[in-house]
Amino acid sequence: MVSIEEYGQFETTWCPGCGNFSILSSLKKALTDMDIAPHEVMISSGIGQAAKMPHYLNCHMFNGLHGRSLPVAQGMKMANPEMKVICVSGDGCTYGEGGNHFLAAIRRNLDITMLVHNNQIYGLTKGQASPTTGRGHVTKAQPKGAQSEGFNPVSTAVAMKASFVARAFSGEPDHLASMITQAVNHTGFSLVDILQPCVSFNKVNTFAWYKERTYFMEDHDAANWGAAMEKSDEFNERIPLGVLYRNDRPVFPVLDRLAVHEYDRNDLKAVIQSYT
8 A cells, every 4th residue: 555655745935824735635535535646647746836846745746847748748648548647727828828738638538637726826937917816806916806706716727518517625624635536537528617816915704704605515516517607616715615517528639659650760860850
């Protein structure tokens, strides 16, 4: 049985009280509960405080460009289909710079898991509004309040009939670990949008703010698209936690590596040199 200690303990650069600590612990718990060893996991991330998570895990990882974590994750899965591939980044990186990749990943439906640390602010770059920041939210960069409506990622994912859509809260670590477990075990693109307080730059959407509003869904039929759309639209007054929507769409076909044609290395070298 895999132990949590195998995933290591590392010094972080996160602020004391950051929700990222709970997400990291919940991810370790989920992986060990599923008996997935570190060498069986590949994690891709972009830029931001959330994207630093792979640095604090003993596993395969790639820390890339802002908004570009999903293309790398999809490449990882296509190169090694047997691996558990997890993509980790923040709301700005995923829904802002990486917004088009997010939409394409839902359409493509490779068997990967996307964990989004959603603190409704840009934390690494010191507190400007992100795509999920609510309208009117005052920041240093938006002193008169954010003028755009906040982006609802789970509504978008459900509307596009993503294979698996869930929402969790870093303040409920056992439930979060369960959502991660279900996402990793689901075959297809799995999104877990994780509400995560930023103690330094978001004084509106605090731990207490989320705690007062979040609730666990009961008797929700995750196969019912209409019901999922209705639940996914709840946010400010009441915020549902759990699996919003799930289906069994066909996954993007990944080539069997044994069936890939083996090119002669000298022939390949000649082709490359012909273009240089």
